[in-house]
Amino acid sequence: AxxxxxxxxxxxxxxxxxxxxxxxxxxxxxxxxxxxxxxxxxxxxxxxxxxxxxxxxxxxxxxxxxxxxxxxxxxxxxxxxxxxxxxxxxxxxxxxxxxxxxxxKKPTGTLVLDALTPGKRLYMFSTGTGIAPFASLIRDPETYEKFEEVILTHTCRQVAELKYGFDLMDEIRNHEFLAEIVGDKLKHYATVTREDYPFQGRITDLIESGKLFTDLGVPPLDPAVDRGMICGSADMLKDTKALLEKAGLTEGANSKPAEFVIERAFVG
Ligand code: A2P
CATH class of the missing domain: 2.40.30.10 (Translation factors)
Incomplete structure (x- = not known):
């Protein structure tokens, strides 16, 4: 049909x-x-x-x-x-x-800058198509007005699934006004879990082992300066949230901004 x-x-x-x-x-x-x-x-x-x-x-x-x-x-x-x-x-x-x-007609959601309290470094943790809301935020100048450093993590099963993220980074670097606004504030950390690749592993394991932070050259998660946004499968949300809470960050919402936010409406 x-x-x-x-x-x-x-x-x-x-x-x-x-x-x-x-x-x-x-x-x-x-x-x-x-x-x-x-x-x-x-x-x-x-x-x-x-x-x-x-x-x-x-x-x-x-x-x-x-x-x-x-x-x-x-x-x-x-x-x-x-x-x-x-x-x-x-x-x-x-x-x-x-x-x-x-x-x-009515958009909605919690992965918005307004739902976070001020901070220095913004982590965007994504798996699979969970990168989509961050594709929006990394191309918004307001993100760079509010944060000194923006770290986008993207984990997929296979290397080919990372391509959209790399295309976004190229687009920003070649964009007439974004390139200057973003400068070197944006870091893209891409890993795969089911194929050979220089960067491997689930984001949760990379947070727990500390490899994420040593690879990026940043200190461990600190609620005083770090903010987070999470988008992925239900299990990924739950496990990543637990690690941010263990590091002392609290979950926020539109009505009550705090140190990290999650998108629960997102499926797959
Ligand atoms: P893995 O290959 O080890 O399952 P999916 O397509 O199932 O949503 O997975 C997308 C990516 O998210 C995969 O790399 C997968 O790793 C990873 N992933 C799945 N579940 C979790 C979880 N609970 N915490 C962190 N990463 C996860």
Missing amino acids: PVMTKSAELIVPEGVYAETVLSVTHYTDRLFRFRMTRPAGFRFRSGEFAMIGLVVDGKPIYRAYSIASPSWDEELEFFSIKVPDGPLTQHLQRIRPGDKVLMR
């Missing part, structure tokens, strides 16, 4: 935008990125997520997607897994430029 109806046939539900796909980049058989138009009047904070959907067999299906583009960008970017029998992603992975994607 055809997945994408032509826009003329697409019935757009109340409170939902129908945006046009501008580009699609496939990284592996499990990962892809797409960019689409941004509705006039759609505002969000870098790091937030939105409900993204498609009409499948006449019915809209939505999933929570972190917006990977920064809040100043005139387009919207998303980084997605492809699940062969995933209710949404089995269809979403086949979108092409010109197709329409639905987006509910």
Whole structure:
């Protein structure tokens, strides 16, 4: 059955935008990125997520997607897994430029700068597509106004899955105004767990052993200066959170900023 109806046939539900796909980049058989138009009047904070959907067999299906583009960008970017029998992603992975994607109007989320108390060093811990909200935040100048140093960790099973992160770093380095704002404040620490690679291991093991800090040349976690954001699978969130708490950091929220935040809405 055809997945994408032509826009003329697409019935757009109340409170939902129908945006046009501008580009699609496939990284592996499990990962892809797409960019689409941004509705006039759609505002969000870098790091937030939105409900993204498609009409499948006449019915809209939505999933929570972190917006990977920064809040100043005139387009919207998303980084997605492809699940062969995933209710949404089995269809979403086949979108092409010109197709329409639905987006509910209200973004939300806890991985925002406002949910953290002031600090010096911001850690962004991600696994898999959990890098998406950080793709937004590392391209937002406000991140570098608030922090002297930003460390993005990204752990995947395989080397090919790290490519999106390396592309982001290249984009920033070559960007006309971001390059100067970011300077050498941003460090990208990428590791894999199921393939040969110079940097190996789960982020939790690298925190526990201290290898993360020696590799980066920074002191161990310190609640006085370090702040954290975590995005990954449910198990990764739980285990990373436990290590930050062991180091003395407390979890914050939009209503009560503190030393680290977690995105629970994120799946896979
Ligand atoms: P591993 O290969 O050792 O399971 P997934 O695709 O399952 O979400 O995994 C993405 C990455 O996150 C993998 O490198 C995986 O390592 C790692 N990972 C999975 N569970 C945890 C956890 N509880 N804590 C830290 N890293 C994890």
